Amino acid sequence: MRQSFVLFILGLVLAVSSCRTDFDTVASTGDLKFSKDTVYLDTVFKNIGSSTYQLKVYNRSNDDISIPTIQLKKGLNSKYRMTVDGSSGNNGKIFKDVTLLAKDSLYIFIATTADITDANPADFLYTDEIEFDSGVNLQKVALVTLIQDAVFLYPKQFADGTSETIPLDGKEIDGFYLDENDDVNGNELLFTNEKPYVIYGFASVPESKTVTFEAGARVHFHANSGLLVNKNSSLQINGTVSATDKLENEVIFEGDRLEPDFSDIPGQWKSIILADESTNHSINHLTLKNATVGLSIKNHDATTVQIKNTQIYNCSQYGIMAQNAQINGENLVIDYAGLASLSCVYGGNYTFTHCTFNNNWPGGTQFAVNVSNQLAEATPETHDLTKATFNNCIIYGSNANEFNLDKNTNAEFVYQLNNCLLKFSAATSNPDYQFATDSEHYTAIILNKDPKFYNISKSKFNIDNTSSAFAKGNQAYAIPLDIIGNTRTSPPDLGAYQSKDFPK
Template sequence: MRQFFILFIFGIILTFSSCRTDFDTVANSGNLKFSKDTVYLDTVFKNIGSGTYQLKVYNKSKDDISIPTIQLKNGLNSKYRMTVDGTSGNNGKIFKDITLLAKDSLYIFIETTADITDANPTDFLYTDQIQFDSGANLQEVALVTLIQDAVFLYPKQNPDGTKEKIKIDDKDVDGFYLDENDPVNGNELLFTNQKPYVIYGFAGVPENKTVTFQAGARVFFHANSGLYVATKASLQINGTASVTEKLENEVIFEGDRLESLYDNIPGQWNSVIFANGSKNHAINHLTLKNAITGLNLKNPDNSTTIQIKNTQIYNSAEYGILAQNAHIIGENIVINSAGLATLSCVYGGDYIFTHCTFNNNWQNSAQFAVNLSNSLAGATPETNPLTQATFNNCIIYGSSSNEFNLNKNANTPFVYQLNNCLLKFSSSSTNPDYQFKTDVAHYNQIILNENPKFFNISQNKLNIDNTSAAFAKGNQAYVIPLDIMGKTRTSPPDLGAYQSAAFPK
């Protein structure tokens, strides 16, 4: 009994001791430490909420301290908002009597939603400070955000509260048709480089209309959004070569999450969809990133040729280009990383690709860099002639054993030829379709399974130098005089979209 009594008294002492420590704090002395002295929130569009950013606050002393106030300098008028150790304080702006234990830390999470009018008119920066304590103990951490003005295009609200919709593949999706006489935006069929554009839902190009993108245009798509080119409608992308890494003259399509974390995340938006019977398309100097499918050509008018030149497509969740019975002439195209195929030409069609680089390092056993087929399940009829699929001076490579796939229906024409190409196909095959060294009707001067030594695949830099297996292996008969960057090709030319150079640093 005496032992139980001693243990009981000892437990009470421990309980009171631990409770007392929780409340035995000293005043903050202004010696807090921070994980950073400035929190830079990535660029945001006006009135669109930012991502969440983190600041860690350290108490390096041996004492538990009490911080009388943690607040935004602009107080309740600040466009920033915070949570401090999971609490929201006064509207996320002002926090009172925060306890920070000895040798411990706390987290502050910061977000913002601001208008362009809130920013400094000379540099478009919106700034504030997080203030810790006051007077002699005052410490501050700066907050900086670049606010970008933009033209916002989105479905209108119907009187019954539902969103405007358009029909794609017989399905109603959130969307709207671009208006050349819009009372607010003016001509929505002309995308200029004056301001970026942010699109919610599918922006449709009406029948018998043409949408034009001028050099330097920037288009940001929200989740599940895209561009839809309707039957008899046309798309013209008129980018030009840039002289800096900012791609100032390129037309750029990407998702609307501007934080660096999202730079290379696939599937952030849907696709550019070309409807059955759309026509007269031309694409030059387009960079398209992080879509589900980059260019989705759904049986466009096969009486006209689609020109795709000097175009880069990166990080597609499914396909870089999915072409269904299309007629494409492609020059200086680079497609890197796609969940299924960087280029997939199905249900026949007519294709010529010259000086193109198709690389797929997606970790998927079913992936291909290039897939060709003359059939389509569920179509009527299910096969369609592949009248031509020619690849000249191209690179077809990736991380899979075989990056080139032929899906042939023997009863329907299937015409293909590879001339002076570097090709990844490392599995031995007795299939007559893959006899790269002996089948001269389909394969000429094939470099098989040699590394092109791209500069940095994960950063979408598929440049090569003179150590590459693709160096000076092209045929001058197929040469495109300038590469994708506007650099003059030598004789003999390199394979792929890039003329070799010293790697960028």
Template sequence: MRPKIVLFFIGIIMTICSCRSDFETLASTGDLEFSKDTIYLDTVFSNIGSSTYRLKVYNKSKNDITIPSIKLGKGLSSKYRISVDGMQGIEGKIFNNVDLLAKDSLYIFIETTANSTDANASDFLYTDQIQFDSGENLQNVELVTLIQDAVFLYQQRFADGTTETLPIGNEKIDGFYLDENDPVNGNELQFTNDKPYVIYGYAAVPSNKTATFEAGTRVHFHANSGLIVANNASVNINGTRSTTDKLENEVIFEGDRLEPDFSDVPGQWGTIWLTDGSTNNTLNHLTIKNATIGLLIQNNDGTTVSVKNTQIYNSSNYGILAQTAKINGENVVINNAGLASLACTYGGNYTFTHSTFNNNWNSSQQVAVLVSNYILGEIPEAKDLTAATFNNCIIYGSYSNEMSLTKKTGAAFEYQFNNCLIKFDNISNQFTTNPDYQFNTDTAHYNAILLNKDPKFFNISQNKFNIDETSAAFAKGNSAYLIPLDIIEKTRTLPPDLGAYQNKAFPK
């Protein structure tokens, strides 16, 4: 008997389910509700597709309804595309007789690909509507997108289907040489602030040429893209102080995803690579965001890379990775890197003054500053570190020890920290007898060190590393190493504060 009862109920359920698609509906009376009345699709570049945005449509009535029409206001000519509960409709623009159950909802997904010429000439906004027509009451949800024109730089594609590559050592990578006589873009070695640039692949500066970036230039790198400077080539980044929150005079390198959700995502693009043979490189008022390695500097020809008033944030591996390089850094700020904010490795010669190195990456393996004279597996494994000098600097972060010194014998290992605030907690006395970390007694390597004192940065999560009079770094600098102006060109007083910011100097 029991099996018959079970079969009976199964039959009823199957009957109900098989008839579900034939439910009777009433025509919509225009009483739909929406999760938003306006969808703002964040800024996109010309002819580059946007992210997908979502709208939820509610039927809060007690009746199953049919919406006679859901369509884009500009019809088939609209630059928007929508899907309604997975349906594509007519070219993603028009949908007829869409059913919606009582007390239920449906999803509409929205995308756009538009050109700046499609937008309003006055404000570069491209707009449309999703129209819900009940026959009695027309309901609209507004769509708004800012279309930004840009200069696109990318590798050539040849007739045989292959693309342009660059020789790097014994390997080739996807990339191209910047052309000072490009028939479309003109001089690609002169980056201006007229339009942003979008780079696909690695853009290389040709031998004996210089790439110049004027104040206010914006460069957006696609995934696995970057800039390479080698073979007697140079890069000059000529940013200047900005006076507003728009950072109008800063040169900014970042990814090509403009949505707010990507504003702090590390590893969106590759690196700025100053490699073998590059020469006379100068970087001033540069901000680098969300790279894999912010700056990769290798084997300079003996000339010093000048890095001034430069900020590097959210690098998935390193903020600066230097290998057998020569760098002079002033007013440098680096925050958040998966391995090290600053790594001076495989020897070299490095001086950083009035700089702030912080690392709040969520890992116990990260450090703010790493200094070494070797790379395992290289031939030779160790090279001379002739200088690693830090003056009036802050080395801090979320981990107990934010500085690491590692060396191999057989090569020089010269370092010195003068008037620096360093976070280094000798947990369980594991470094008590290590000769490289004798902060209080080794005057040949350490002078006037503030150990494990809180700099009281204004807001680390917003990359605001200014301090005030309550900071342990306040007025603890040595005037012998004074850089007269801080990173935003506020005059330093005497004795100066440690780090890149003079007290109460708020980042723009």
């Protein structure tokens, strides 16, 4: 009996299915609806493919329809390409007789690879349209892309399929030496503001040479790329104060993904490495973001690295990682790093004045500032920390403790904090953290008071007169101008920014 019932049900299903009219389509009548009427494919560099963007097409009617044609207006000559519900059609340009069921939708995915010569010379826009149907039923969706011309720097490719490499830490890595007399680019050791630069692999500064970045220079690093400054070589970053939020005079280092979704993604490229025995480095008005390690400084016993008016954000490991280095930092802002915003290890000599070190990376083990005279190894190797001084600084973040001292008694460990706002809320008997009673190491420390940054999520570390850092600095350490060129008052505010009023 049960077997007969099952056979009856199967027969009924087959009978109903044979009467379906789902695929008896009617021609489209031009009533398609779209998720957007213009698809903006964000800025790309010439001949570098964009990300893929989505358009959704809806059939709101009660009829299954057939769209005779979906195509790019420029046809097979278009620099755009599409897939329509997974189909690539004719080279991703033309699709025929596309079925769209009643009350259903389909996805179109669009990407482009366009050259600057394809763009409108007046505005550098490359445009096209997706056309649905034709004649009286014609519907259109516009496509718009901004194309940027750029200087591309990358390793040489050899006939045997290999590419140029350079040495780094005892290994050969993909990279190349910047050439001051390159046949195509001219002086590759001078980065101007005329065009953005895109770097593939590690760009290496030859020994005893100087690489210079002029005010307004824009440098984009591809995945796993970076800059290596070698022995006896120098880095000079000559940014200046900008008048607008466009940071027109700032030197900017970031990844080569220009879409808004990638604007704050850590770890998109490697690092700026100042190698052991590199020398005479000066960094002024640099904005660096989305690296693995922003600045890796290893200039053991060499000249002091001068870093001023610089912002470093969204690094997957460290904003600055210094090993037995010498650094003088003024008006620095470092935030959001997977391990530490600032980490000074294996000793060295450091002075930081009017700096804002913050870390809001999710998790409980990150620090805004880490200071150590050893390397974290099975048998730690030590080196003297001859000086680690913080004046008029803010050291803050989302964790209970944002300041860490990692001292090995086998080497010198000299540190001092003067007029600093500090996040350290755990009670401890450790003699290194006696902020109120240890006058040798701590003077005028403000503990666990909210600095009330303007907007951390947008990397706005400005403060106003309601901040606990307002007018708490020592005039003896004051830098006359803040990170954006505002005159400091007396007494000065703590951190990189002089206070101002913000719109409510």
